[in-house]
Amino acid sequence: MALIAVGILLSAGYFLLDDPSDQPWTPDEEKTLESLWIGNLSQPPIDSSNAVATNINAAKLGHKLFFDPRLSVNGLVSCAICHQPSRHFSDGMAKGFAIGEAQRNTPSIVGTAYSPWFYWDGRKDSLWAQALAPLEHEDEHGGNRMAYIHFISGDEVYRPMYQELFGDLPDISDPVRFPANAAPGDNPEWNKAWQAMAAADQESITRAFTNLGKSIAAYEMLLVPQPSRFDHYVETELINDASTQESLFSPNEKMGLRLFIGKAGCINCHNGPLLTNNEFHNTGLVNSAGEIPDKGRVEGERLVRADPFNCAGRYSDSAVNDCAELRFMRSGVDLIGAMRTPSLRNLEGTAPYMHKGQMKQLSEVLDHYNRAPEAMIGHNEAEPLGLNDLELRQLEDFLNTLNGPVLTPIL
Amino acid sequence: MTLAFYFRDRGLLLLWLPVYFTLSHAALGQPVGAGDIAFQSTVAGHYEVRFDSQPKPIVINQIQSWVMSVRTGDGLCVKGAEITVVGGMPEHNHGFPTAPLVRPGANDCEYLVEGLRFHMSGRWEMSFNIKAGAKTDTLMVSLDL
Numbered sequence: 311m312a313l314i315a316v317g318i319l320l321s322a323g324y325f326l327l328d329d330p331s332d333q334p335w336t337p338d339e340e341k342t343l344e345s346l347w348i349g350n351l352s353q354p355p356i357d358s359s360n361a362v363a364t365n366i367n368a369a370k371l372g373h374k375l376f377f378d379p380r381l382s383v384n385g386l387v388s389c390a391i392c393h394q395p396s397r398h399f400s401d402g403m404a405k406g407f408a409i410g411e412a413q414r415n416t417p418s419i420v421g422t423a424y425s426p427w428f429y430w431d432g433r434k435d436s437l438w439a440q441a442l443a444p445l446e447h448e449d450e451h452g453g454n455r456m457a458y459i460h461f462i463s464g465d466e467v468y469r470p471m472y473q474e475l476f477g478d479l480p481d482i483s484d485p486v487r488f489p490a491n492a493a494p495g496d497n498p499e500w501n502k503a504w505q506a507m508a509a510a511d512q513e514s515i516t517r518a519f520t521n522l523g524k525s526i527a528a529y530e531m532l533l534v535p536q537p538s539r540f541d542h543y544v545e546t547e548l549i550n551d552a553s554t555q556e557s558l559f560s561p562n563e564k565m566g567l568r569l570f571i572g573k574a575g576c577i578n579c580h581n582g583p584l585l586t587n588n589e590f591h592n593t594g595l596v597n598s599a600g601e602i603p604d605k606g607r608v609e610g611e612r613l614v615r616a617d618p619f620n621c622a623g624r625y626s627d628s629a630v631n632d633c634a635e636l637r638f639m640r641s642g643v644d645l646i647g648a649m650r651t652p653s654l655r656n657l658e659g660t661a662p663y664m665h666k667g668q669m670k671q672l673s674e675v676l677d678h679y680n681r682a683p684e685a686m687i688g689h690n691e692a693e694p695l696g697l698n699d700l701e702l703r704q705l706e707d708f709l710n711t712l713n714g715p716v717l718t719p720i721l
Numbered sequence: 722m723t724l725a726f727y728f729r730d731r732g733l734l735l736l737w738l739p740v741y742f743t744l745s746h747a748a749l750g751q752p753v754g755a756g757d758i759a760f761q762s763t764v765a766g767h768y769e770v771r772f773d774s775q776p777k778p779i780v781i782n783q784i785q786s787w788v789m790s791v792r793t794g795d796g797l798c799v800k801g802a803e804i805t806v807v808g809g810m811p812e813h814n815h816g817f818p819t820a821p822l823v824r825p826g827a828n829d830c831e832y833l834v835e836g837l838r839f840h841m842s843g844r845w846e847m848s849f850n851i852k853a854g855a856k857t858d859t860l861m862v863s864l865d866l
Contacts, residue, residue, distance in 0.1 A: 345842075355783075426784070578813065578841050587782050587840040589818045634784045638836025640820035691815065 330568060331561035340547055342571050347544040348537050348714075351583035354423035359436045359626035359633070360524045362475060363531055366721070371471045372529030373721045375522060380461060381445060383452035384409065389444070389526065392416045398659040398716055399533060404598075404667025410449030414604075415667035418660045420716050421653055423531040425588040426635040430649045430665040431610030432590060435636055436626075437527035439619035442520065446493055454493030454500045455519035462522070476521045480514040487511055520625040529721070535584070535655045538714035540567075559711065565701075566708025574679075574695055574705060579651045585712065590648035594683050594690030598666045603687035606665075607645040615639070646688030658713040672709055676702045767858045768792065768799055768851055772834075781842060781866055784819065787834040788826055791851060798830035799853045806834060808847035808862075823849070842866050 335343065344350065362368035375381060379388040392406040393399040399419045406412035414430050422428065428440035444450035445458065462468045463479050472479060482488035488511065492503035504512065539558060546555035559567070570576045579587050590607035597603050614636070619625055621633035631637075649665045663669045669678065680702060682692040697705070773788040791799040804823035809816035821836040839845055847862040 342842075578843070581842060582782050589840040634836060635819075638784065638819040638821055638838075640817070642816070644815060691813070 331564045335547060339571065342577070343544045343547055343567075345581065346540070346571075346577075346583060346585060347548075348535065348541045348583050349545070351424075351534070354531055354534075355426075357423075357436055357438075357527070357531075358628040359621045360438050360527055361627040362521075362524050362528050363437075365475065365528055367471070368475055368525045368528035369532055369719065370529075370721045371468070371475065372525035372527065373719070374468070374471075375526050376529055381451055381453065381458060382409075383454075383457075387451045389441070392444075392450075393419050395716070395718065396659075398656040400660045402661070404662050406450070408444075408450045409452045412449055414665050415662065417652060418656065419530055420533045420656065421535050421584045423533075424584055425586075425650070427588060427590075427610075427614075427650060429610065431604075431606050431613075432650055433610040433613035434617065434619070435614050435621050435633075436619075437530050438520065438523035439617065440523075441526040441530070442523040442619060445519075445522075446495060448496065454491050454495075454497070455515055456488065456492035456500075456504070457490060458522060459515050459518050460488075460490060462518070472518075472521065472525075475525070476518070479518055480511070482515075488515070517625060520619065523619075529719075532717070532719040534717050535653075536715045536717050538655065538712045540708075540711040541714070543711070560707065562704045562707045563711055564708075566704035566706070567711075569697070569701055569705050570708055574697060574701075576654075576679075576705070580654050585654035586651045588650060590645055590650055591691050592644070592647040592649075592685050592688045593679070593692050594685040595647075595649070595664055595666075595668060595678070596683075596686060598668065601666075603647060604649075604665065605646060605687070607648040607650075608641065608643075608688075611639060611641050611645060644689065644691075647685055648688065654709060655712050656714065656716070657709055672706050673702065676705055767794070767856045768853075768860070769794060769796075770849070770851075770860050772862075779839065779864070779866060781839045784836060784838045787837060789823065789832040789834050789849075790830045791832060791853075792830055798828070799851075800829045801825075802832065802851050802853035804832055804852070805850045806847060807850075808845060810841060810843055810845055812844055813841065839864075839866050 357363040376389045376393075379386050379391070381388065387408045391408050392401045392412075393416065394401055397418075401407075401416045404415060406414070406416035417430065423437060426432075426435065428434040428437065434440040434443065445453055446455065459479065459482060462472055463482055469479065480488075487507065489503045489507075491500050492507060492515075493500045494504050495501055507515075543555060543558045546552070546558060570580075579589070579591055581587055590610075592606065614620055617623065621628050621636045622630050626633070652663075657663070657672060661670060661672075663672070663675050669675050676697075679692060680695045680697050682690055682694045684690060769792045771790040773790070775786055775788075776783065779785070789804070791802055791804075793799060806821050806823055807816065817838070818840045819836045819838045821834060823832050823834050825831070826833045843866065845864045845866060847864065849860040849862070851858050851860060
């Protein structure tokens with residue numbers, strides 16, 4: 311009897327000792343954890359296409375522009391309508407809604423200065439080129455570049471701020487040469503007015519318009535995530551502070567982290583301190599009901615190559631040879647339906663998830679990756695993970711340790 | 722880390738390449754690590770190749786250029802070679818996220834491999850096709866990041 315009791319105790323001890331959540335991290339695992347640590351986040355890469363990307367006065371101008379609803383056709387829509395600071399600069403809706411409904415989910419712009427590509431399909435290759443597009447999109451700000459330059463020229467706050475940075479604004483006092491509304495694009499009236507303008511006038515207005523985008527980009531460059539509980543956890547690992555470390559993560563959170571960097575393979579795409587590789591992957595997501603499948607990167611690649619505001623274009627401040635991302639961009643059938651990997655920081659404030667906001671809960675996202683269904687269009691790169699319910703909950707628990715504040719710059 | 726650059730005549734390589742990608746890499750040598758490619762070179766077949774990566778060690782998620790020095794077995798610079806590179810991660814069944822190109826570099830020996838980006842950690846396989854005059858060789862690079 312005593313032997314049986316000892317046997318039971320030994321068995322119980324074996325299983326307790328074998329609890330993977332109690333196991334210390336190996337040196338290789340520690341190195342992997344450190345690669346995700348926010349302390350390894352360097353300054354954003356230099357955007358050679360934007361000469362004022364790191365200019366504090368440009369950031370001040372961009373900050374004002376970002377929050378100013380007068381930069382819209384109805385005076386009600388600012389960038390912050392969809393990129394709300396209280397929601398980590400996203401909007402909490404499946405698809406963005408300003409004047410009309412957007413085609414895709416509004417991504418957070420915190421930390422996006424680190425990405426070479428913008429939008430879910432990467433159809434823009436700089437923050438400034440991205441910032442310009444909503445200003446003229448009929449469902450977003452709905453305005454036009456000519457009206458915006460009239461507004462900036464006539465505003466006693468903006469005009470001197472602009473001119474200090476970029477020199478004189480174009481002289482737009484002649485209403486025949488510079489109508490109230492004009493822009494290339496889908497609005498027939500504005501397009502007609504635009505086509506009637508002299509090429510040199512179109513050029514000066516477009517250049518001034520791009521300077522607004524470059525200023526907004528200078529502000530957005532400053533939006534970076536701050537340390538989360540996960541980052542504090544990694545710090546305790548790096549300084550061998552086991553007792554503090556134990557108090558920071560529950561056993562389930564630690565197991566979730568193990569799965570994230572191991573069996574679940576999340577780290578393959580969600581790597582680096584922002585937990586994204588900013589690349590494009592088809593992960594077999596279903597589209598919104600009633601919509602045709604989204605072409606994703608394969609269309610974004612075509613659009614960015616043709617974009618007059620791309621890095622190699624005349625409005626870029628780059629030498630052509632600086633535009634490595636654009637020059638060495640590739641296409642291919644594997645990019646059909648591929649979307650840009652989002653950061654996993656601050657998921658708490660950025661639901662719903664995926665490019666159409668198809669999933670409201672993290673558990674739905676994890677279930678999707680666990681099943682890895684066939685793609686509606688193209689090929690799903692992901693393979694089924696074979697995780698059980700407990701493991702899925704542990705992964706979710708870990709993802710919730712990645713929430714933290716956003717650095718809000720004082721300008 | 723053991724060097725894992727292999728030269729073979731092109732015809733032989735065509736037969737050998739699928740085996741290389743699908744069977745054990747161990748049988749063909751160990752891959753090099755992110756910091757090792759900068760310091761290693763080897764000679765086989767027609768050409769000797771030495772790489773100098775920027776940045777060093779190689780990092781993920783950053784577009785980068787490498788200098789590639791190509792010489793004959795007896796140390797002469799290989800001028801005017803046409804070099805192409807393809808690669809990817811067999812384990813994940815995908816190629817490079819970019820379309821890198823190789824162009825002539827600062828001197829007769831050197832070539833610049835531009836537009837390389839590695840967007841995941843793990844095993845990357847690269848294949849450089851080097852054509853100079855009548856001689857064509859392929860250099861296989863196996864890289865662990």
